[in-house]
C-alpha cells in the first residue's frame with residue numbers, strides 16, 4: 199500500500215505580487231510528486247487562481263471567510279490590486295483578523311487527516327502570526343518571500359528603525375545594515391518617506407515584521423551566490439534558518455494577459471541582429487508619467503536602437519484604456535517606428551521570458567521588480583534600472599553597486615528625466631563601451647551562477663536545490 203503524501207499548506211498575503219510567487223512555489227513543490235498542496239486565500243483570490251492553475255494540477259484551493267465591508271473596504275475587494283492605495287492599510291489590518299478562521303481551517307484539515315497535521319505551513323511575509331497556530335497543531339512553519347534578500351533586508355531595516363534619517367540630511371545609513379552604504383531620500387518609496395512610526399503603514403509593519411522570528415525558517419526567492427549580503431543580514435538579525443531557494447518563477451503566463459503573441463514577438467526579434475534590441479517594461483503594476491513617456495520615446499528615436507516597449511497607459515490614465523499612442527507619444531512617433539521597423543510597441547503585456555531569452559536582446563530597461571531581475575539575469579541580460587516603488591530602489595543598488603550588472607537611469611514615477619540622459623545610459627550599455635562590455639560579462643557570470651544554483655544531478659546539487667532539501671528535511675524532522 200502506498201503511503202499518503204504529506205500535505206503542505208500555503209497562505210500568501212492578498213496581493214498579486216505575493217500570490218504569484220506562492221503559486222510558482224506551489225507548482226514547483228507539486229512537481230516533486232511527494233506532497234499534496236493546500237493553497238489558502240480569500241474567496242475572490244481563490245476564484246482568480248482557479249483559472250490560472252494548469253488543467254492537470256491537483257493543488258487544492260481552499261477559501262478562508264472574509265468580508266471586505268467589515269474593514270471599511272469597498273465590497274468584494276480582497277487584493278491590493280483592486281483597492282485604492284490609501285485603503286491598503288485597511289487590508290493589512292483586516293488580514294490580522296483572519297487568525298481565528300485560519301486556526302479553524304487548520305483544525306478542520308487535521309481532523310480530515312485523522313489527526314495528522316500538515317507537514318508544513320508556509321505563509322506570507324505579513325503572516326508571521328501563523329507560527330503560533332502551526333505549532334499548536336504540531337506543524338512546521340516557514341515564511342516565504344518572493345523577492346530578493348538585499349532589497350527586502352533594506353526595506354525590513356528601514357521599517358524597524360524609524361525615524362531613519364536626520365531631517366537635515368538627504369543621505370543616511372541603516373544602523374543594523376551598514377554594509378549597504380549611503381541611502382538617499384529619493385530612494386525611499388512614498389509611504390516610507392512619509393512614515394513617522396504612528397502612520398498606519400508603520401504601525402502594521404512594526405507589528406508584523408518582528409514576528410518573522412517566530413517562524414521555524416524563512417524561504418527567499420533568491421540565489422545564495424548572488425545575494426550574500428542580504429542573506430547575511432537576515433541570518434544575523436533573525437537568527438532563524440534562511441533558505442535561498444530561487445529562482446522560483448512561473449514558466450508561462452496565462453494567455454489572456456498577452457498583448458502580443460509569442461510567435462509575433464519571436465518573428466520580429468528573428469529579423470534583428472544579435473545583441474541589438476533594448477527591451478523596456480515596468481512590470482505588471484507600475485507605469486511612468488506622461489512627460490517621462492515623451493522623454494523615453496524621444497530617447498528611443500534619438501538612440502537609433504531597436505526596441506520592444508511594453509506600454510501601459512501613463513499615470514492618471516485608466517489602465518483599461520485602449521492604446522492611445524497619439525496622446526502618449528511625440529507626434530508621428532508610432533508611424534516613424536513602424537516605417538523604420540526599429541521598434542515594437544506592445545500594449546500592456548508581452549511574453550517577457552520569450553523576449554529575454556532571445557539572442558537579439560541586448561539590455562533590459564526595467565523597474566527592477568525582483569522577478570524581472572531574476573528573469574533578466576537568468577538569460578545574462580544587463581539592466582538599465584528605473585526603480586519605482588517599494589524595495590526596487592535597493593534591488594537597483596544591489597545590481598549596480600554590488601553585482602555590476604545595471605546602471606540606474608531614473609528614480610520614481612514623477613522624477614524629471616531628460617531624453618539626453620536616457621540616450622547616454624542606453625549607449626553606455628549597448629554601444630560596446632568598456633563599462634557596457636563589463637556589465638554584459640558580469641550578467642553572463644550571474645546567469646552561470648543561477649544555472650549552477652538549480653543544478654540537480656546525482657552527485658552535484660546547486661545551492662538552491664540544497665536549500666530546498668534542507669528546508670524539507672527540517673520540516674520532516
Ligand code: UDP
Nearest residue numbers: 215481482483508547548550567568569570
Ligand atoms: N511580465 C510579463 N509581461 C509584461 C510585464 C510583466 O510577463 O509585459 C511578468 C514578468 O515576466 C515578471 C512579472 O510579470 O515575471 C513582473 O514581476 P516583477 O517582480 O518584475 O514586478 P511587479 O510586476 O511585481 O512590479
